[in-house]
Amino acid sequence: MVLQDYTPQHMLATLRTRLLVMYAQVDIALEEAARSYEKGEAVRAIAVCDGDTAIDALENEIDELCLRLMARIKPVAGDLRFVVAALRMVVDLERIGDEAVTVAEQTVLMEDVPGRRILADEVCGMMQRAREAFMRAMDCFREGNGEEALALRNCEDEALQNEMRIVQRLLELLRQEEGKRPDPQLVMHTLLVVRALTRIWRRSVNLAEQVYFMQHGQSLKHSGEKK
Template identity: 55%
Template structure:
């Protein structure tokens, strides 16, 4: 009983430190967005300086989780939580790094006009920030169902980035556009960082689902499951004939008359022997 209580105390401490890291990363992301929107190099520099504290939290949580695994040997849901914490800190640290990258671009763009015209960048930032806050919320609440819903937002992140790049390309091709190529490069780098933040937030949601349900959501969207289902499901009556008639089926071509006759002769020779 005493050993079980000690293990639970360690797990609570580990969870608390993870939530502290989530809060630190969230502040960095919010401050990076404000620095970018207001062209505030001082705020951006503060985000860059705060990254060392986030890195220190990652090292602390790593050591805590490994020590817990070695000494307490958790099982079942407790083991999933400890293993997942080692993965989650990587995503959190990377989100912090992307906040630093955005802040660096904010410093480089502080005297460059043109960013304000990119409304899609602001939309992508809001989407990425909301995805991160939702990921932290489902982790705090142990909400596996909410984590599953959040994990389906990967396509939206990519679509937002594509819209930004398309808008930049269209603007640069317009002789009357005031956007300069070097400014466009900085905007694309910001969009890339925001997409990564969004995707890392989805990773955190997938970790939460694994903790709660014991099932991995990784690589579920590559079409393998759908392909396996389609290969194992029987054809409905008449489906094969309809597909062949329409020319859309995967039926192999029939052998020619000469090939069929050759096969019959081969069988006859083997029978005679």
């Protein structure tokens, strides 16, 4: 991307646009990973894995753009906070994309294991909540609503609670008598999916917190205060 003829405001607008594109790409990956799991569609899951390179490329592009912005226009105040937040956001966005790939990979692997999906309704419910957290974080950035970050942050504990509830149910299933307990491979794949969903949820909170930082210049990362 050639930037030497761009004005500072044009460069900042370009950064915002590319971030929105990356948000959209990750959102598509999450949606497709969720559908592949819910419907057991290995072909759709493989497409999610293949599409991860586009997200990685956007991370590299945005990193480079941020570094050029820092070097050429030396942003201050709100503009500086925006560039710093962007550098942090792309890390979380890329890793959320990686977690979507994890869900997709486990979906493909489950196709090779005999037996029905276990706790499918519970996992799909958690998947929906994780996607909602990401969409709220995306809206937070698009609308510049830092206060929504506080509301989303208050829901963060729900992710761990959901994970622990499903893990407990899986352990109960494994303790059933011979002939009734599920295939241990299915349990393992389900655990990996649930763990990925927890990470998606938490990284979505991180994204929203960066919007709060952009607006208020205050980091919520290590703050225990929730409102």
